[in-house]
Amino acid sequence: xxxxxxxxxxxxxxxxxxxxxxxxxxxxxxxxxxxxxxxxxxxxxxxxxxxxxxxxxxxxxxxxxxxxxxxxxxxxxxxxxxxxxxxxxxxxxxxxxxxxxxxxxxxxxxxxxxxxxxxxxxxxxxxxxxxxxxxxxxxxxxxxxxxxxxxxxxxxxxxxxxxxxxxxxxxxxxxxxxxxxxxxxxxxxxxxxxxxxxxxxxxxxxxxxxxxxxxxxxxxxxxxxxxxxxxxxxxxxxxxx
Amino acid sequence: xxxxxxxxxxxxxxxxxxxxxxxxxxxxxxxxxxxxxxxxxxxxxxxxxxxxxxxxxxxxxxxxxxxxxxxxxxxxxxxxxxxxxxxxxxxxxxxxxxxxxxxxxxxxxxxxxxxxxxxxxxxxxxxxxxxxxxxxxxxxxxxxxxxxxxxxxxxxxxxxxxxxxxxxxxxxxxxxxxxxxxxxxxxxxxxxxxxxxxxxxxxxxxxxxxxxxxxxxxxxxxxxxxxxxxxxxxxxxxxxx
DNA sequence: TCACTAATCTGACTTAAGTCAAGGGAAATT
DNA sequence: AATTTCCCTTGACTTAAGTCAGATTAGTGA
Numbered sequence: 001x002x003x004x005x006x007x008x009x010x011x012x013x014x015x016x017x018x019x020x021x022x023x024x025x026x027x028x029x030x031x032x033x034x035x036x037x038x039x040x041x042x043x044x045x046x047x048x049x050x051x052x053x054x055x056x057x058x059x060x061x062x063x064x065x066x067x068x069x070x071x072x073x074x075x076x077x078x079x080x081x082x083x084x085x086x087x088x089x090x091x092x093x094x095x096x097x098x099x100x101x102x103x104x105x106x107x108x109x110x111x112x113x114x115x116x117x118x119x120x121x122x123x124x125x126x127x128x129x130x131x132x133x134x135x136x137x138x139x140x141x142x143x144x145x146x147x148x149x150x151x152x153x154x155x156x157x158x159x160x161x162x163x164x165x166x167x168x169x170x171x172x173x174x175x176x177x178x179x180x181x182x183x184x185x186x187x188x189x190x191x192x193x194x195x196x197x198x199x200x201x202x203x204x205x206x207x208x209x210x211x212x213x214x215x216x217x218x219x220x221x222x223x224x225x226x227x228x229x230x231x232x233x234x235x236x237x238x239x240x241x
Numbered sequence: 242x243x244x245x246x247x248x249x250x251x252x253x254x255x256x257x258x259x260x261x262x263x264x265x266x267x268x269x270x271x272x273x274x275x276x277x278x279x280x281x282x283x284x285x286x287x288x289x290x291x292x293x294x295x296x297x298x299x300x301x302x303x304x305x306x307x308x309x310x311x312x313x314x315x316x317x318x319x320x321x322x323x324x325x326x327x328x329x330x331x332x333x334x335x336x337x338x339x340x341x342x343x344x345x346x347x348x349x350x351x352x353x354x355x356x357x358x359x360x361x362x363x364x365x366x367x368x369x370x371x372x373x374x375x376x377x378x379x380x381x382x383x384x385x386x387x388x389x390x391x392x393x394x395x396x397x398x399x400x401x402x403x404x405x406x407x408x409x410x411x412x413x414x415x416x417x418x419x420x421x422x423x424x425x426x427x428x429x430x431x432x433x434x435x436x437x438x439x440x441x442x443x444x445x446x447x448x449x450x451x452x453x454x455x456x457x458x459x460x461x462x463x464x465x466x467x468x469x470x471x472x473x474x475x476x477x478x479x480x481x482x
Numbered sequence: 483t484c485a486c487t488a489a490t491c492t493g494a495c496t497t498a499a500g501t502c503a504a505g506g507g508a509a510a511t512t
Numbered sequence: 513a514a515t516t517t518c519c520c521t522t523g524a525c526t527t528a529a530g531t532c533a534g535a536t537t538a539g540t541g542a
Contacts, residue, residue, distance in 0.1 A: 403498070403499090404498080404499075444499075444500085445499085445500065445501085447499090447500075447501085447502095448498090448499055448500070451499085466508095
């Protein structure tokens with residue numbers, strides 16, 4: 001574990017700087033000031049560098065995380081050593097929260113795709129808070145429900161869509177996330193490694209390259225370094241179905 | 242909608258007959274008698290015949306179900322009309338509970354694989370109960386967490402395992418479920434249609450047939466009508482990894 | 483800036499698995 | 513009981529995508 005912990009007073013300052021961010025996390029967005037203070041009191045702020053692991057599949061469970069800055073790949077490793085990326089965590093979202101309620105170890109691994117700032121929330125303390133504040137558990141139910149829907153959709157896509165179509169759907173989703181769907185030429189910055197994107201889409205790097213090339217050949221998009229410009233958004237949406 | 246509703250007094254009698262079953266559902270297993278009575282008071286008992294639909298993907302959400310008897314396939318249908326079975330519901334488990342917390346319609350369809358007896362619980366009434374009884378929401382969090390883990394595992398398998406290995410894993414799971422792992426020749430009764438099993442495993446009927454044949458050729462199992470006898474459990478477990 | 487390493491792209495080849503069609507067996511209906 | 517319909521198996525063929533190897537590009541550290 002290579003995270004660098006800040007010294008205590010500096011940490012409290014840093015944490016106070018992030019209270020607004022914490023309040024912006026959907027999980028905590030409707031907490032009263034008192035309860036928000038309770039949550040903050042059990043939080044720990046941690047820095048991780050690119051490539052650092054936050055935890056490994058099978059590690060004894062200590063608590064969950066909220067990503068403030070950076071990005072994290074959440075993945076499983078099978079007996080042959082193959083990785084399946086099941087989630088790419090974006091800022092202001094929680095992860096590693098399943099074992100709060102089920103199991104005693106982390107069911108996945110988590111690795112930083114870039115430098116990260118995260119909040120760590122210990123299991124026991126948080127479960128105490130949950131028992132006092134009903135609103136948090138309802139919020140978590142909502143978060144879990146969203147995630148269940150998303151995973152169900154992933155399974156459907158893996159079973160019935162070809163890689164080009166899965167890529168199209170992924171790009172549409174990224175465009176919507178960045179809210180640049182309505183400019184003349186929407187674009188996506190490919191910030192995460194191609195190998196991670198491929199694994200997330202259930203394929204390998206080579207096949208992902210070929211899928212991009214196919215979309216370029218069909219004039220659906222053009223690539224310029226790490227940026228993908230969408231030339232035919234309508235066509236891309238059709239391919240995403 | 243072809244469910245047959247029983248008349249009111251008969252229905253209450255029937256429902257009372259099933260209180261023990263309801264109390265046996267993990268979701269309600271630790272409810273006080275008072276709260277259990279509250280739950281029962283909003284429940285409706287419904288019969289469905291084989292092939293009946295309980296609801297279709299996109300239908301406006303009314304409430305969730307607990308399956309008492311029978312089995313139900315939960316599936317999505319894509320734009321080409323292809324089905325992906327995402328879950329096969331067994332007795333004493335709930336389903337269609339995601340939209341209690343997320344969305345306004347059913348994200349999947351549900352069809353009876355055999356005659357079914359189910360309990361229907363309306364959304365609004367249940368949400369009221371949840372807000373009064375914290376224990377239910379914690380139990381639901383646990384149930385959602387289990388399901389998240391299972392779906393994550395499904396995604397991993399679809400991405401990294403071949404069909405034979407997915408079948409092997411499925412059979413191991415069925416054996417464990419039926420608790421006949423320790424008899425000399427464990428067996429699995431294939432009660433659901435092969436096409437449903439295939440879809441659940443992310444493949445098609447033909448490929449599933451070939452996978453069974455491969456396992457027979459390798460003396461891992463033998464088939465006798467609708468029963469699969471496992472001849473080499475150890476080998477099957479290795480194939481399931 | 484340069485050398486080295488890692489990531490990505492590309493081509494050739496192989497393979498798992500899907501599609502299509504036909505036949506046999508099982509289940510449902512008359 | 514006979515007939516019809518549905519389910520499943522099987523073979524032939526096709527295709528999407530994975531594997532392997534090499535070339536090219538991008539990133540990192542001295």
